[in-house]
Amino acid sequence: MTHNNRDKQIVAHAALSYVQSGMTLGLGTGSTIHYFLEELKRCVREGLHIQGIPTSKETEKLAEEYGIPLTDFSEVTKIDVSIDGADEFDPDFQLIKGGGGSLVREKIVAEAADKRIVIVDNTKRVDKLGRFPLPVEVVPFGWQKTASYLESFGCAPVLRKVNQQPFVSDNGNYILDCAFGSIEHPKILHEQLKQLVGVVETGLFINMTDIVLMAKNGVVERQIK
Numbered sequence: 001m002t003h004n005n006r007d008k009q010i011v012a013h014a015a016l017s018y019v020q021s022g023m024t025l026g027l028g029t030g031s032t033i034h035y036f037l038e039e040l041k042r043c044v045r046e047g048l049h050i051q052g053i054p055t056s057k058e059t060e061k062l063a064e065e066y067g068i069p070l071t072d073f074s075e076v077t078k079i080d081v082s083i084d085g086a087d088e089f090d091p092d093f094q095l096i097k098g099g100g101g102s103l104v105r106e107k108i109v110a111e112a113a114d115k116r117i118v119i120v121d122n123t124k125r126v127d128k129l130g131r132f133p134l135p136v137e138v139v140p141f142g143w144q145k146t147a148s149y150l151e152s153f154g155c156a157p158v159l160r161k162v163n164q165q166p167f168v169s170d171n172g173n174y175i176l177d178c179a180f181g182s183i184e185h186p187k188i189l190h191e192q193l194k195q196l197v198g199v200v201e202t203g204l205f206i207n208m209t210d211i212v213l214m215a216k217n218g219v220v221e222r223q224i225k
């Protein structure tokens, strides 16, 4: 196991301290969350009663394999705690997410959660967001036009591809990865991009995090908003 993966595993374990029997959990997406689902699998087997709302088909599949009970918004109206990873976080707890392509569902789940916990290793910490290209989910129809509008905001959008085909999100949309470089005003940029007609959602998660758990060299640091 690499050093990084060890940190992901350690921080995933630390997140368990926020989980109690009876809770509805938001289950994020990504490699750090894989470790968290493994932890949860063990706890459920030992008798923990929780239910989760997955933020992607990938997480849904894994949770089902692990025997983690799942639910959805037809059965619950709120989530007690959401636990998710991030591609970047800044000192104000603003995030870039969507590297794994599931930003829309992640945002809906984070919005519905009473407490939002982000679990990361220290490679995700930045002074200013933007080193990681910002994922923007767009409607496939006319994506080229949407890309040209995005370009006018100072980035060079790249259509995300898998096996030389456009990557299709769980919602049937495309993702444009937009390298802005340093983002001076994440909230303003998010609001501006959201106004473009072809944009479904951006990977900027503004004021959507309560606690960051960050592992570095095997030690977990907790930061509270």
Ligand SMILES: O=C[C@H](O)[C@H](O)[C@H](O)COP(=O)(O)O
Binding pocket: 028, 029, 030, 031, 032, 033, 084, 085, 086, 087, 096, 097, 098, 099, 100, 101, 102, 103, 106
């Ligand atoms: O779409 C993916 C999610 O936003 C992930 O939480 C994010 O990409 C971080 O993933 P990882 O834990 O694999 O670095």
